[in-house]
Amino acid sequence: MKFTMKKAVAFVGAAAMLVPLAACGNSSSSTAGDSSSSDKTINLTVWSWDSTLPRTVEGFEKANPNIKVKVTNAGTNKDEYTALSNAIEAGSGAPDLAQIEYYALPEYIIRGNLENIGDLGASDFSDFYTPGTWASVHVNDGVWALPMDSGPMAWFYNKDVFDKAGVDPTQVKTWDDFYEAAKKVRATGSYITSDSGDAGFFDSMTWLAGASPFKTSSDGKTVSINLTSDDKVESFIDFWQKMISEDLIDTKTVGWSDDWNKGLNDGSIASLLTGAWMPYNLLSGAPDGDGKWRITQMPTADGSATNSENGGSSLAVIKSDDKAKVEAAYKFAEYACHNAEGIKTRVDGGAFPADNDTLKSDDFLSMTSLTDSDGNAHEYFGGQKFNEELAKAAANVSTGYSFLPFEVYARGKFGDFVSNAYTGKGKLSDGIAAWEKDLKSYAENQGYTVK
Known part of the structure; x- marks a missing residue:
C-alpha cells in the first residue's frame, strides 16, 4: 500500500519517491x-x-563476485526488531546484517548481539559521518554499525499560511517565539503543527532542549532514568503543555494518517517539526502544497543554534562465529554506507545522507527541485536550496543524548501514559511521571540496576 510505504520511509529517514541526486565521496574503501x-x-x-x-x-556483487546478497524486508522497525530478537534468542534464522534505527541500536549492543566492526576498519571513519550519526554507532569505544542515513530536525512550514498570519518563521528563534507564532496561526483557522503523542518526537524535543534523562553504564548493567528530575525535560513538558492547553496544536490528527496528509495538503496543519527525510513525503502526501512550503532551522528553548535527530538508521553486522561471513557482511555494510559509489546509489534513490562528503557536495546543496515517481520536477520549496538548510541542521546536531537499552519497549509504552494529556483529561507531566515509573520497573525486572 502506498501509505504503508510512505510511513516506513519516514521512520528510516529516507524518501518515498525516486529522485536523482548527485553525491560525492572520497572514501578510501577497498570494496x-x-x-x-x-x-x-x-x-x-x-x-x-x-x-x-x-x-x-x-554494484557490490560486481566488485565482489563470490559474495551474494539477498535483501529481505522483515517488517518495519518494531516488527523487524521483534523478529530479529526472537531469531537471535532461538539461535537460528537471524540475518547476517540488519537495518537498525539509532534509537534501537543500544539494545542490541548491550545484549552482545552485534559485531564490533571497529576492529574491521570502521574505527577510522569518525570524520566521515556527521557528529550525531557517528555518536549513535560509536559506543563504549566500539563501532557497532555504520550510519545508513540521518534525520536532523528541521522546521518545514507552509509559507502561504504563515504569510496570512503575519509570521516569518526564519525570525522565530525560541520556544517563546514559537508560542506567539502559534497564536497568530491559530487565528487564521490553522494549527501551527500537530502531535497526538509521539514518543520519537518527545525524545527529539527533549534532546533539542539539552536534556539527558537516560544513561547506561559502560558494562550495560546500570541505567539512569531521570525524566522528572531533568530540568531540560521539564522545560519541554511545560512548553508543550501550554501549547496543548491553549489549543495551539492539533492533538486529534494522528501522524501518517490520511487525515494528517489532508491537513498538510490544505494548510490546516501549517508546519512540521520533523526529520530531514520529510521533503519527498510532503511531495507525495501534500501535492497541493507544491511551491508553498519552505524549510528553516528549529526554534530552540533559548534560541541557541543546536539541534537533534528524528529518525535515521544504521546497518549492523549480527554476531557470528563464522569469520568469513562476518568479513563479507562488513564489506557489504562498508560499500552501502561508506563507499562513495554505494552512497551515491542510495542518495540517488532518495536517502538523506549521513556522510559529510555528500552534505558538502555542490550538486546536493544546490538542489531546488524534487523529482516525483513520473520523472516530473517540482520546486516544492519555492526555489529554495532546501538541502543547504538541511545540511546546516545536520551540522548543528548535539551529541550528548543517550537512548535506553530498551528504547523499543519504552516508545511502545509512551502512549499508554500520556494519552490523557493529549485529550485534555490529564497533564503531560503526570503522564511522563507514570511512564518513568513503568520504565524503572521494567528495567529492574530485566535485571538492570536502576538509578
Whole structure:
C-alpha cells in the first residue's frame, strides 16, 4: 500500500519517491573493484525495509563476485526488531546484517548481539559521518554499525499560511517565539503543527532542549532514568503543555494518517517539526502544497543554534562465529554506507545522507527541485536550496543524548501514559511521571540496576 510505504520511509529517514541526486565521496574503501580473495561463494542475508539499500547489491556483487546478497524486508522497525530478537534468542534464522534505527541500536549492543566492526576498519571513519550519526554507532569505544542515513530536525512550514498570519518563521528563534507564532496561526483557522503523542518526537524535543534523562553504564548493567528530575525535560513538558492547553496544536490528527496528509495538503496543519527525510513525503502526501512550503532551522528553548535527530538508521553486522561471513557482511555494510559509489546509489534513490562528503557536495546543496515517481520536477520549496538548510541542521546536531537499552519497549509504552494529556483529561507531566515509573520497573525486572 502506498501509505504503508510512505510511513516506513519516514521512520528510516529516507524518501518515498525516486529522485536523482548527485553525491560525492572520497572514501578510501577497498570494496569497490576489490573482490574477495576466496573463490568460495558466501551468501549474505540482509534485513532492511529501506527501499534504497537493494539498489546497492548490483554494484557490490560486481566488485565482489563470490559474495551474494539477498535483501529481505522483515517488517518495519518494531516488527523487524521483534523478529530479529526472537531469531537471535532461538539461535537460528537471524540475518547476517540488519537495518537498525539509532534509537534501537543500544539494545542490541548491550545484549552482545552485534559485531564490533571497529576492529574491521570502521574505527577510522569518525570524520566521515556527521557528529550525531557517528555518536549513535560509536559506543563504549566500539563501532557497532555504520550510519545508513540521518534525520536532523528541521522546521518545514507552509509559507502561504504563515504569510496570512503575519509570521516569518526564519525570525522565530525560541520556544517563546514559537508560542506567539502559534497564536497568530491559530487565528487564521490553522494549527501551527500537530502531535497526538509521539514518543520519537518527545525524545527529539527533549534532546533539542539539552536534556539527558537516560544513561547506561559502560558494562550495560546500570541505567539512569531521570525524566522528572531533568530540568531540560521539564522545560519541554511545560512548553508543550501550554501549547496543548491553549489549543495551539492539533492533538486529534494522528501522524501518517490520511487525515494528517489532508491537513498538510490544505494548510490546516501549517508546519512540521520533523526529520530531514520529510521533503519527498510532503511531495507525495501534500501535492497541493507544491511551491508553498519552505524549510528553516528549529526554534530552540533559548534560541541557541543546536539541534537533534528524528529518525535515521544504521546497518549492523549480527554476531557470528563464522569469520568469513562476518568479513563479507562488513564489506557489504562498508560499500552501502561508506563507499562513495554505494552512497551515491542510495542518495540517488532518495536517502538523506549521513556522510559529510555528500552534505558538502555542490550538486546536493544546490538542489531546488524534487523529482516525483513520473520523472516530473517540482520546486516544492519555492526555489529554495532546501538541502543547504538541511545540511546546516545536520551540522548543528548535539551529541550528548543517550537512548535506553530498551528504547523499543519504552516508545511502545509512551502512549499508554500520556494519552490523557493529549485529550485534555490529564497533564503531560503526570503522564511522563507514570511512564518513568513503568520504565524503572521494567528495567529492574530485566535485571538492570536502576538509578
